[in-house]
Amino acid sequence: MSSRPTPLSRPVTIRRAVARDARRLTRLVRGSGAYQGKYAAAVAGYRVGPDYIEAHRTFVAVDADEPSGRVLGFYALVLEPPELDLLFVADDVQGRGIGRQLVDHMRAEARAAGIDRLKVVSHLPAEDFYHRVGAVRTGTALANPPAVPWDRPEFEFRIPSR
Numbered sequence: 001m002s003s004r005p006t007p008l009s010r011p012v013t014i015r016r017a018v019a020r021d022a023r024r025l026t027r028l029v030r031g032s033g034a035y036q037g038k039y040a041a042a043v044a045g046y047r048v049g050p051d052y053i054e055a056h057r058t059f060v061a062v063d064a065d066e067p068s069g070r071v072l073g074f075y076a077l078v079l080e081p082p083e084l085d086l087l088f089v090a091d092d093v094q095g096r097g098i099g100r101q102l103v104d105h106m107r108a109e110a111r112a113a114g115i116d117r118l119k120v121v122s123h124l125p126a127e128d129f130y131h132r133v134g135a136v137r138t139g140t141a142l143a144n145p146p147a148v149p150w151d152r153p154e155f156e157f158r159i160p161s162r
Helices: 019-030 037-042 050-055 098-112 124-132
Strands: 012-016 057-063 071-078 083-089 117-121 136-141 152-158
Touching (some): 012 098, 019 057, 019 071, 071 098, 083 098, 098 152, 124 152
Parallel strands (some): 083 117
Antiparallel strands (some): 071 083
16 A cells, blocks of 8 residues: 655645746646636637747646656746736645645745736636635626637736735
């Protein structure tokens, strides 16, 4: 019987993404269980490229104990206009606090950049997550066929200036 610790009990490091992370981030997006079935087309050809990583504040959560530094999740903060553009957590580690750690990190980055509010257009299955981490529902982003043929909840994170 293995006593291997769960990912939550193992150290997680959040670091700035680099160009060589692009393939792993793309795989995480395309393989997300939240984008199966009717949502699959939204990410089928999606690519997180080195240019995207360079253009935005993109950070990855990695398992610090694995030599390969397995990517457990990531987010991308767009500064102008302020928006959380992407936030993904690997399916097998969801519910273990990694998404919350990424949101806390994102808030600190936004605060350091002088941002007091930032928008999130949520994927429907992620709506409850955003409520739990303190985002406030502000409206609905209307469908934009063919890329996104469904309405999506829109949220705002309010970033206090400590």
